Amino acid sequence: MKVAIITGASRGIGRAIALELYKRGCNIVFNYTRSTQAAEELVKECTSTDRQALAYQVDAADFPAVQDMVKDVKSKLGRIDILVNNAGITNDKLIVRMKEEDWDKVLDTNLKSAFNFCRAVTPIMLKQESGRILNISSISGIVGMAGQANYSASKAGLIGLTKALAKELGSRNITVNALAPGMIETDMTATLSEDYKKSLLEQIPLRRFGQVDEIARIAAFLVSEDAAYITGQVIQVDGGLAM
Ligand SMILES: NC(=O)c1ccc[n+]([C@@H]2O[C@H](COP(=O)([O-])OP(=O)(O)OC[C@H]3O[C@@H](n4cnc5c(N)ncnc54)[C@H](OP(=O)(O)O)[C@@H]3O)[C@@H](O)[C@H]2O)c1
Numbered sequence: 001m002k003v004a005i006i007t008g009a010s011r012g013i014g015r016a017i018a019l020e021l022y023k024r025g026c027n028i029v030f031n032y033t034r035s036t037q038a039a040e041e042l043v044k045e046c047t048s049t050d051r052q053a054l055a056y057q058v059d060a061a062d063f064p065a066v067q068d069m070v071k072d073v074k075s076k077l078g079r080i081d082i083l084v085n086n087a088g089i090t091n092d093k094l095i096v097r098m099k100e101e102d103w104d105k106v107l108d109t110n111l112k113s114a115f116n117f118c119r120a121v122t123p124i125m126l127k128q129e130s131g132r133i134l135n136i137s138s139i140s141g142i143v144g145m146a147g148q149a150n151y152s153a154s155k156a157g158l159i160g161l162t163k164a165l166a167k168e169l170g171s172r173n174i175t176v177n178a179l180a181p182g183m184i185e186t187d188m189t190a191t192l193s194e195d196y197k198k199s200l201l202e203q204i205p206l207r208r209f210g211q212v213d214e215i216a217r218i219a220a221f222l223v224s225e226d227a228a229y230i231t232g233q234v235i236q237v238d239g240g241l242a243m
Contacts (some may be wrong), residue, residue: 021223137162
């Protein structure tokens with residue numbers, strides 16, 4: 001049975017991906033930082049007796065803690081087949097107001113976290129001669145967004161990481177792709193002003209925000225056997241917003 005690690009899956013897109021992979025027969029393992037109750041509820045929702053759901057309260061930006069988490073997963077479940085680097089935050093500010101800590105926190109949470117998990121799981125996937133890595137980027141990393149210098153840079157960085165690792169790991173049957181959502185209804189976008197949401201809606205050809213399940217199903221496809229010949233790609237799921 002496949003083992004999938006999904007980072008930042010207590011809420012939002014990560015949670016939906018974790019549930020979708022569980023539904024499709026994977027053992028799921030996820031981490032989170034603050035939302036303990038939501039994490040416990042997700043574990044409770046996974047009731048099948050033939051597979052597991054494990055939660056770790058581990059900051060994805062903490063390199064040694066991630067190494068320890070992955071070691072523990074390997075010892076408990078024996079293998080790691082899928083890694084979805086989803087953990088992410090925003091801290092939007094114009095560059096003239098952005099403090100050093102605003103930059104560092106977003107880059108550490110969104111980009112360094114993906115390095116941390118890739119670094120920890122790739123030796124295992126290389127030995128297995130198989131694996132799927134999916135990095136949750138954003139259209140902000142493709143087109144850039146005003147007020148999101150830190151976030152856009154982190155999400156563009158994930159695309160570079162994706163392409164480099166696709167070239168490095170392809171010969172061992174490990175695919176590495178990025179998924180770039182547009183505007184998806186989660187806690188992250190709930191804080192945007194109504195005026196800003198309205199102006200965005202006018203720019204989305206499908207005239208609506210996306211739902212987490214719509215991201216989860218594409219993510220599940222990209223880490224499935226059906227996507228065996230797709231690597232190094234950035235798949236936009238954005239209702240046509242960024243083209
Ligand atoms: N929503 C969108 O429109 C959109 C668009 C493009 C890309 N994305 C990307 O999709 C991903 C998920 O976004 P979302 O909208 O689902 O966000 P969300 O609803 O705010 O959920 C973020 C998740 O990440 C976890 N997390 C945050 N910092 C973490 C850390 N340091 N270590 C481990 N877990 C951490 C949170 O757990 P805790 O609550 O426990 O901290 C939570 O489970 C992010 O990478 C985001 O950039 C989202």
